[in-house]
Amino acid sequence: MSGKHAAPEAPRAAIGQSILSAEGVTMQFGGLRALNDVSFGLSEGEIIGLIGPNGAGKTTFFNCLTGLYAPTSGSVALRGTPLPQDPAKVTDRGIARTFQNIRLFPSMTAEENVLVGRHVRMKQGPLSSLLHGPAFKRSEAEARSRTAELLEFVGLSRFSDELARNLPYGDQRRLEIARALATEPSVLLLDEPTAGMNAQETEATRQLIFKIRDLGTSVVVIEHDTKFIFTLCDRVLVLVQGELLVEGTPDEVRGDPRVVEAYLGAPPDEVEHQIHAAEETP
Amino acid sequence: MLSTLLSQIVNGLVTGALIGLIALGYTMVYGIIQLINFAHGEIFMVGSYGGLAMFTYLMPTAIQNQWYFALPLLLIAGAAVSVAVAVLMERFAYRPLRNAPRLAPLITALGVSVALQEAVRVFYPGATAALPFPKAFVEGTWEIPVPGGTVPLRWTGLLIIVTALVLTFALNTFVNNSRMGRAMRATSQDRDVARLMGIDPDRVIVLTFVLGAALAGVAGVLNGVDLGFTNIDLGFQNGIFAFTAAVLGGIGSIKGAVAGGFAIGLVKALGGQYLPGGTAYDYVWIFVVLIAVLVFRPQGFFGETERVRA
Numbered sequence: 001m002s003g004k005h006a007a008p009e010a011p012r013a014a015i016g017q018s019i020l021s022a023e024g025v026t027m028q029f030g031g032l033r034a035l036n037d038v039s040f041g042l043s044e045g046e047i048i049g050l051i052g053p054n055g056a057g058k059t060t061f062f063n064c065l066t067g068l069y070a071p072t073s074g075s076v077a078l079r080g081t082p083l084p085q086d087p088a089k090v091t092d093r094g095i096a097r098t099f100q101n102i103r104l105f106p107s108m109t110a111e112e113n114v115l116v117g118r119h120v121r122m123k124q125g126p127l128s129s130l131l132h133g134p135a136f137k138r139s140e141a142e143a144r145s146r147t148a149e150l151l152e153f154v155g156l157s158r159f160s161d162e163l164a165r166n167l168p169y170g171d172q173r174r175l176e177i178a179r180a181l182a183t184e185p186s187v188l189l190l191d192e193p194t195a196g197m198n199a200q201e202t203e204a205t206r207q208l209i210f211k212i213r214d215l216g217t218s219v220v221v222i223e224h225d226t227k228f229i230f231t232l233c234d235r236v237l238v239l240v241q242g243e244l245l246v247e248g249t250p251d252e253v254r255g256d257p258r259v260v261e262a263y264l265g266a267p268p269d270e271v272e273h274q275i276h277a278a279e280e281t282p
Numbered sequence: 283m284l285s286t287l288l289s290q291i292v293n294g295l296v297t298g299a300l301i302g303l304i305a306l307g308y309t310m311v312y313g314i315i316q317l318i319n320f321a322h323g324e325i326f327m328v329g330s331y332g333g334l335a336m337f338t339y340l341m342p343t344a345i346q347n348q349w350y351f352a353l354p355l356l357l358i359a360g361a362a363v364s365v366a367v368a369v370l371m372e373r374f375a376y377r378p379l380r381n382a383p384r385l386a387p388l389i390t391a392l393g394v395s396v397a398l399q400e401a402v403r404v405f406y407p408g409a410t411a412a413l414p415f416p417k418a419f420v421e422g423t424w425e426i427p428v429p430g431g432t433v434p435l436r437w438t439g440l441l442i443i444v445t446a447l448v449l450t451f452a453l454n455t456f457v458n459n460s461r462m463g464r465a466m467r468a469t470s471q472d473r474d475v476a477r478l479m480g481i482d483p484d485r486v487i488v489l490t491f492v493l494g495a496a497l498a499g500v501a502g503v504l505n506g507v508d509l510g511f512t513n514i515d516l517g518f519q520n521g522i523f524a525f526t527a528a529v530l531g532g533i534g535s536i537k538g539a540v541a542g543g544f545a546i547g548l549v550k551a552l553g554g555q556y557l558p559g560g561t562a563y564d565y566v567w568i569f570v571v572l573i574a575v576l577v578f579r580p581q582g583f584f585g586e587t588e589r590v591r592a
Binding site for chain 1 (some may be wrong): 357452456459460461462463464465467468469473474475476477478480481482586
């Protein structure tokens with residue numbers, strides 16, 4: 001088991017009261033049941049990992065949490081209040097996300113992408129924007145300084161004026177995180193934040209997620225890289241064929257034979273071997 | 283003759299500025315919902331009738347002959363009528379078809395265009411023929427001296443050029459440096475993600491129609507003031523030119539719409555003067571240029587080569 005704890009552990013923040021909860025979420029597409037009776041709870045200051053084979057329903061679950069899909073049955077609540085079925089209002093309430101296949105606004109600069117993230121937190125009527133009054137100027141200046149802070153936070157200050165589509169791949173993922181943070185979320189949903197990244201970038205992303213958590217945002221992460229998930233998360237949920245198979249601490253989940261069988265499809269020593277192999281390849 | 287050449291360039295710039303103002307509406311609506319709003323020419327036309335109605339029925343006779351009072355009121359009335367018609371059109375003709383195949387709203391736009399023309403013809407008193415439009419600006423021309431003669435520039439023509447440039451600058455600033463302007467661009471690039479950023483696409487789409495219609499309404503009044511008359515078929519003619527200008531400049535691009543407008547104005551004026559056939563053939567030259575641009579640079583002057591979509 002030696003390799004698993006090689007990466008430095010960041011101190012866990014104190015875990016507070018429940019913030020986001022899903023009760024019996026079921027999502028049916030025609031004859032396909034993508035999610036079946038999934039329940040979970042996220043607490044303040046917590047990082048939860050969501051793993052499972054391709055097609056297990058992880059991204060569908062994110063879509064249900066952000067109002068993109070209306071669950072066939074079940075409910076999602078933020079701080080005890082049911083979420084509206086409108087992505088724009090969900091964002092306003094404090095849930096933000098990134099995408100598995102990066103979805104930045106390609107023809108806008110990095111700064112502008114983050115400024116769009118400020119949309120819900122800005123107050124500017126169309127008329128005041130046309131007349132450029134003092135209130136308008138103040139709101140623009142505030143938004144731009146907040147944007148500069150966020151680009152600095154994710155390490156992209158130098159790309160501020162670069163079009164999003166011209167950024168290197170890993171930086172596009174970081175820019176998506178900055179844009180999501182600009183909405184001032186209390187819950188951040190990250191869909192495969194390290195896909196396509198090398199070992200250093202993955203580690204930088206892990207540290208970035210710890211920093212985000214320390215600033216008071218709870219995080220749910222979908223990732224295929226199990227080593228990344230086990231060293232990052234307080235709790236791990238395993239989704240298989242739309243059902244929640246196992247839930248527990250990384251140690252509990254890692255040792256669970258059902259997970260090994262259903263998710264990894266190989267006996268434990270095989271898995272151990274795979275994990276080592278994954279660590280060695282950049 | 284230098285003065286002839288320069289005179290035609292001046293004519294071209296005036297026509298081009300007017301076409302550019304209308305083209306902005308085509309290009310913005312296309313950028314947001316990928317709809318060629320063929321009824322936009324009619325929005326320009328109803329704007330001129332809005333201004334005319336204000337002058338004929340609402341304006342105290344005391345200020346009718348004082349252009350510095352009359353003109354702003356005409357412009358406001360024209361823009362208001364255009365905006366009102368555009369908002370109703372968006373709400374009742376296009377929004378119900380938001381998720382329909384693209385051909386449906388396109389055909390609807392043609393229908394709205396015919397309906398608006400006929401509505402004005404039937405309901406506006408005297409609109410069955412061209413109506414005189416108040417010359418609510420300084421009349422006459424500025425004779426610009428050049429070697430070998432002078433170049434005439436109507437004061438109303440100068441007004442059109444200056445207004446078009448100021449409004450385009452304002453629009454460009456709004457779209458690039460304000461919360462709703464960024465929301466417009468974000469919505470045009472990825473509507474679903476824009477929603478996830480807290481942007482309400484319906485509000486953004488209405489705003490787009492409002493901005494385009496306000497510019498068209500102003501253009502409608504200015505055109506009436508410049509020509510001294512208005513007519514219900516002016517919307518179709520200028521609409522076709524403006525649509526061509528938007529495509530020429532690169533549809534979706536604000537700079538492109540204005541550049542395309544000036545290009546068309548210049549081709550029309552210079553082609554009418556120097557090419558065989560004279561002004562009878564100016565439509566031909568405009569579309570020859572359009573076809574040439576579409577063959578060699580299909581995205582237009584400022585269009586993007588490809589839209590990157592996830």
